[in-house]
Amino acid sequence: MGLYDAARLFGFEVESSDNLRFIPLAVRFNLDRFGMRITLDQWQQLPYDDRVLLARFPVEDEAELEKNFDLALEEMMKTHANVAPEKIERDPDPVWAHADAVPETVIRQSSLCGLSAPSLSLWGKLDRFQRYALAKLSRNTDKVNHDFLPAMREFGLAE
Structure with a gap:
């Protein structure tokens, strides 16, 4: 490629x-x-x-x-x-690299947006770049990221 x-x-x-x-x-x-x-x-x-x-x-x-x-x-x-x-130091084991656990930050950001967090099975179906995007968009757990809900919708995780 x-x-x-x-x-x-x-x-x-x-x-x-x-x-x-x-x-x-x-x-x-x-x-x-x-x-x-x-x-x-x-x-x-x-x-x-x-x-x-x-x-x-x-x-x-x-x-x-x-x-x-x-x-x-x-x-x-x-x-x-x-x-x-x-x-900067590279993260040797970023949370988004794991399809077997939804990161806490994504769970918290989902809650802030009034959404259910992605199920483990749906999280596992995302490609690593989609998981990266959601993890990156959910870094700040104190306020809603304006792109988080649109990303969840685009990835088929919210209506």
């Missing part, structure tokens, strides 16, 4: 990403996977075409392309923001 033909966005992200003004989940996924962090301001300093390119990198395991995401991002950041992406 090569780069996607277009930016990889979930349906619920199309409106909320505001034409890639915000960092899409596909890019966040690869940032987390490579142990990199950039700020929203740094993201917005990148030209639109560079943001599209970064959002076209696959979210599947692909050894040949994976190493190119970090190199591309580093070059773009140096060129357009005059900084390198921050290096």
Whole structure:
């Protein structure tokens, strides 16, 4: 598999990403996977075409392309923001990687939205990128994430 033909966005992200003004989940996924962090301001300093390119990198395991995401991002950041992406520690065992347990944060965010949490069987049927998205959207357990309910609907977990 090569780069996607277009930016990889979930349906619920199309409106909320505001034409890639915000960092899409596909890019966040690869940032987390490579142990990199950039700020929203740094993201917005990148030209639109560079943001599209970064959002076209696959979210599947692909050894040949994976190493190119970090190199591309580093070059773009140096060129357009005059900084390198921050290096962070990678989570060796992220909660979303497990299809056999619904994360507590997802259960709490579901409750905040007035939803039942996904059943274990439905959680297990999600692909890892969908599980990543729900886990990422449910990090703050004190308030409702505006994309959580639309994501649950898109993934067939809510009406």
